[in-house]
Amino acid sequence: xxxxxxxxxxxxxxxxxxxxxxxLDNRFWINCLITLKVMxxxxxxxxxxxxxxxxxIGYIYEGMNRVRKGIIELFCNxxxxxxxxxxxxxxxxxxxxxxxxxxxxxxxxxxxxxxxxNAQEKREAFAGVxxxxxxxxSQKLDVEDDEHVLTFDDDxxxxx
Numbered sequence: 302x303x304x305x306x307x308x309x310x311x312x313x314x315x316x317x318x319x320x321x322x323x324x325l326d327n328r329f330w331i332n333c334l335i336t337l338k339v340m341x342x343x344x345x346x347x348x349x350x351x352x353x354x355x356x357x358i359g360y361i362y363e364g365m366n367r368v369r370k371g372i373i374e375l376f377c378n379x380x381x382x383x384x385x386x387x388x389x390x391x392x393x394x395x396x397x398x399x400x401x402x403x404x405x406x407x408x409x410x411x412x413x414x415x416x417x418x419n420a421q422e423k424r425e426a427f428a429g430v431x432x433x434x435x436x437x438x439s440q441k442l443d444v445e446d447d448e449h450v451l452t453f454d455d456d457x458x459x460x461x
């Protein structure tokens with residue numbers, strides 16, 4: 302494109318020369334390739350969330366874990382390469398998306414209920430279930446009494 306005869310007419314504009322240098326630079330294309338590969342897992346999750354075929358809320362929590370794992374694998378587990386991308390995703394997840402509702406939906410999703418590979422995620426997600434129960438029951442109960450308080454020990458969580 303930038304080497305065509307038609308483009309040479311545009312070279313009189315100073316900024317066009319800068320664009321040509323950028324486009325012909327190999328580092329630009331390497332960065333484009335990295336961007337495409339990093340965005341692959343994110344776009345797969347967005348496709349799931351945008352689907353009208355089935356409710357997606359139970360898949361968002363697991364999807365974010367897969368996005369993180371996909372990016373880490375892309376950079377061959379070298380933290381110095383993937384850290385900046387994971388930090389951006391984690392910041393967005395923690396600030397805007399990670400809610401008790403997503404955690405509870407993941408934990409209650411029958412697809413992931415018996416998945417032993419994600420035991421740590423289930424433990425974290427169970428806290429979301431407890432938060433949801435607490436928020437819903439605290440709205441209905443005017444007076445707290447010991448009969449309505451749910452307590453769970455680490456042994457109970459390990460059984461999950």
